Amino acid sequence: MTKPVTFDLEQGHTLLLKGPAWIRAKRGDAQCLGARIQSDDWTIIEEWRQEPIYGADNTVLEIRRSSGSSWSVVRESTVPTAWNEAAQVLQRQRGVCIIIGEVDSGKSSLCTFLANKCLEDPGKVGVVDADVGQADIGPPTTISSSVVQAPIIGLHKAAAEISFFVGDTSPSFVPDKVVTLATRLKKQMTRSADIVLVNTDGWLAEFNALRHKQLLIEEIQPDLVIGLSRTDEVIDPLLERVKFASLKLPSSTFARVRSKEERKKVREAGYRRFLQGSHKLGISLEARVRMFDQLEQTVLPENRRFRGLVAGLLDQNEELLSIGRINHVDGGKVVVETKTIEKPTILEVGNIALSSKYDEVGYGTLH
DSSP, rough: OOOOEEEEEOTTOOOEEBSSSEEEEEEEEEEEETTTTOOSSOEEEEEEEEEEEEESEEEEEEEEEETTOOEEEESSSSSSEEEEEEEHHHHHEEEEEEEEETTTTTHHHHHHHHHHHHHTTSSEEEEEEEEEOOOOOSOOEEEEEEOOOOSSSSGSOOSSSSSEEOOOSTTTSSHHHHHHHHHHHHHHHHTTSSEEEEESSSSSSSSSEEEEEHHHHHOOSSEEEEEEEHHHHHHHHHTTTSSSEEEEEETTTTTTOOOOOHHHHHHHHHHHHHHTOOOEEOOOTEEEEEEETBTTOOOOOOOHTTEEEEEEEEEESSSSEEEEEEEETTEEEEEEESSOOOOOOOEEEEEEETTTTTEEEEOOOOO
């Protein structure tokens, strides 16, 4: 880690800061997607993330960086004007808003920005993170919900309140399951929040993906659909089919496009966030064992086929207690690396194989 350096950020300019880094505002008003950078505490920018730090006035920042961190400055806000206009619509209208867009279009950033802007008014703001691949609130292979209590620099700063296990990092194998669970989260969230933002995955550019998003929108029954895209060709075919009020917004021209390897590294950081420091939990045959894509069938665990696979430990309501990694199977008992101490009612076996260091090393070949 480098020694702290002082950086003068001019009003109206944006510092694009790539982690791992720590930042605080020594003087002035600096914001990240509408959340103020604090002066009395360090804001952490995690590895593989890049955050836009905007100077609402002339600001003096203090920054510490680790290896791999970098920065650049642009002489404008990276938040499109249309995003502010969408926030005003949402603040007036309230209700449920679903955000649709392709990979790396900036959906999570937009969702964060809208949540922060809506927190400026009285009322509670809830988020449903239905992106199973690049999950922010919960671990990869899950979808989660959270009531956002205070402005945040990213959805990963929101604490998961309810999570469901999907079992894969793409909805393409279990699209109906994703629709069912996301709708369930939305219904639960509308009981406690005045505004609910539903963030979705980037699976969009094929017929089955469009059909899936169309069905998801129909089941969510939003008050507003936001289509976010760099090009009209991607989002227009979907918005033309939507029966609900909709807005088409541009992606930020500064949105960072990540390679497949970078996206994999982000997921692996997500597994480690929820699995590092795990203990081994023995799960007896009293718990039902099933596959992520065959929920009606109970399976008998086998060591050779199960070892290393990600799993969801579920309670009696089929809500996620914690994810885990199957360590081995011994005499019918499944030993799982996990952080929870609660015995699950259901052990659901996923489709992603993880190494002992929680790196993705393959896919399940169970059936």
